[in-house]
Each structure stands twice: as structure tokens, then as C-alpha cells.
Amino acid sequence: MICRDRQPRHLAPPLRYLLLQLIQLAALRSAMLHEKRETRHRYRLLHERNTKLQWLAYTDPLTQVANRHRIEQVLKAELAIASRNDTPLALLLFDVDHFKSINDTHGHETGDRVLHRVAQEALSQLRDSDHLGRWGGEEFVVVAPGCDLPQAHELACRLCHDLTQCHIEPIGQVTASFGVAVYQPGDTSRKLVQRADRAMYRAKRAGRACVRTQEAYE
Secondary structure, eight states, rough: OOOTTOOOOOOOOOHHHHHHHHHHHHHHHHHHHHHHHHHHHHHHHHHHHHHHHHHHHHHHTSSSSBHHHHHHHHHHHHHHHHHHHHHHHHEEEEEEHHHHHHHHHHHHHHHHHHHHHHHHHHHTTSOTTOEEEEEEEEEEEEETTTOHHHHHHHHHHHHHHHTTTTTTTTTTHHHHHOOOOOTTTTTOOOHHHHHHHHHHHHHHTTTSSSSEOOOOOO
16 A cells, blocks of 8 residues: 555655565566466477477378387387286288389379378277387288287278278279288297288288288297
């Protein structure tokens, strides 16, 4: 009330000193609150930038699914869980059929559109616990925790069938060949991928647009 009074008045030295201290305290608190808001703003910006950098580091920019580095990390982590808990784990490896001829005939822009569409179609059919990544070129991998061989085969057949219903102009029908492998005790990620890869190439030799699983003796 004294500070807001428009009429000049004499203040005793102790009161002037007290008011000066209050003003200084208020100014300091105001500065601290401003700095706190600025710190929160800077932290939020830093968090957003770190999130974006992490997304860029882990995501294939063309297909918007996990890149090779990230899906390898996921596979190793899921293998460790399967080994520790003795739970099933499946790996699906699939390759877009005749992709080179798509690029050669229609151009790389169309080929890129095909890869993006295939990835998004596959992603829409997976569970939240499944992981889809681009393995390289026109190859994709699905890491499916909790799936045994019959379940993984069924999943691959569903994905394979759904892709045959996918028409992309000006190409028309797009198909893929699938190889399926499941975790076995002592597996490394390399061994599991190799079995899925061999199964996928058997699907290619069988006429493409189909599913093959790992051999019993592998």
C-alpha cells in the first residue's frame, strides 16, 4: 500500500530498508521464475531434438519403419529374452518379387513408392509386440516374439495374401516371397536370419508369392 501510494511520504529508515529488501527479493524471485520457464523451454526443445535424432537414427527414411541397425538391436534383445525365458520367437524375412524389373521398367521413384506401400501394408497387419524393419534393398524382416512355427507360418501366409491384394499404379499387383524361421536353443541372430533367408529363397524357387519355413534339420 505504501509503494502504490501516489502521495509522497516520509518513511522511517528501518521501513525503507525493509521495503528495499522486499523489492530486491521480489525482483530476484521474478528473475528465478523467468529462468525456470526458460530452462523448461530449453529442456523441451532439447528433448524434442533428441527424440527426432533418435528417430532419424533408428528409422528408414523411405519406408518409415525400423532401419537395419535398429532391427538388429531389436532381434538381439528379443533373442536374449527368448533364451532367458524359454519362450518362442519367430523371424520372417520377405523380399518384394521382381523388384529390379519394377525399377528398370517404371523408374526408381515408382520403386520407392512400392517399398513404402509394402512396408505400410505389412505394418498394418502386425501386432503391437511385433517389429518390422527394412533389412536392405527390397528385403524386410519381422521379429515376432511369442510366435512358434505354426503361428509364424500363419502370419507369413496372411501377410503374403494381403500383399497380393495390394495394387500400386502403374504396376498393378505386387507380391513378395516369405521365409520363416524360429528360435532354437543356442541361436545367434545370424543363425536365425540365415535359416529365414534360406527358406525365403526356397519360396523364390517355388514360384514366388508364397511362404516357406525352415527345414526340420536346420
